[in-house]
Amino acid sequence: MLLVFMLSADASASVTMLGTRVVYPADAGEQILRFSNPDDHPNLVQLWLDDGHAARSDGLASPFLVIPPVFRVEPHGGQVVRLSYVGDALPQDRESLFFLNFLQVPALKAASVNDNQLVLTVRSRMKVFYRPAALAAEADAARAPDALSFAIELGDGAASMVVRNASGYHLMVQQADLLLGDQRQVLARTTVIQPFQELRWSLERMPADLAGMRMQLRLLNDVGVEVQRDYPVR
Structure with a gap:
């Protein structure tokens, strides 16, 4: 058998x-x-x-x-x-x-x-x-993460991080963290942000002070190498 x-x-x-x-x-x-x-x-x-x-x-x-x-x-x-x-x-x-x-x-x-x-x-x-x-240009693909923007929105008593990709590229996210001082809140792991997509990541807790808040992403480039990028939060 x-x-x-x-x-x-x-x-x-x-x-x-x-x-x-x-x-x-x-x-x-x-x-x-x-x-x-x-x-x-x-x-x-x-x-x-x-x-x-x-x-x-x-x-x-x-x-x-x-x-x-x-x-x-x-x-x-x-x-x-x-x-x-x-x-x-x-x-x-x-x-x-x-x-x-x-x-x-x-x-x-x-x-x-x-x-x-x-x-x-x-x-x-x-x-x-x-x-x-x-x-098709490799330089344009390398600059694609620059097209990401992040903003916090409140609705129905809950907070979410609004993610916008203004590029025509898929962005491969290994991990996305919300940072404020020495505090770190993981918002996403192993996900794809599609071209021209707007999506929302739920926040477990809303920081009391938004000053100095930033998003830190670990992204994979065209050859599979991990690149870390930091972004301001509006």
Whole structure:
């Protein structure tokens, strides 16, 4: 009997892709993705993309084409995959976000298929940013956090931090803290602020004195490096 279990992206996957995200320039004919297998045994991998809402794994809901969509990676070997955008035109004033999924399962020998085994299938998930030509400059992407602003609003007896992103970029927040003196209040962890989005983070407590208050964000840049930024609060 063959037992197959699927684990989430938090599971330890052997086959890995170079990089922590994919930035796909709109004027690129294709993007090259590189996978490696550090294991002593081969692994099978299936790839597909979705827009964050589709759960299907056949790729039919995706505007991207991946070649090859299924492949075998030999022990300590690698695989090159070509990613191409083949869908309709997307907004040109902001990034569009998709997700690359890769499902990995160890390759079994034909003689062992009927043996009692536990096979762990691992699904990993990575963000893909489709970046229009108007936003393609690396310097502009590096300045995108400058477009964030923060203000406290009161309503219905509760306080919230209003966050505004005036840029066309997705901003990846590892952690957002409200600071006042030596006091720290965590408002968000591992979240995405979308282009031109306004959102609200609830405050557990409203500081009595707003002077000197600031927001401190730990952000991930295009290459997955964490950058710390401080912002005034209005």
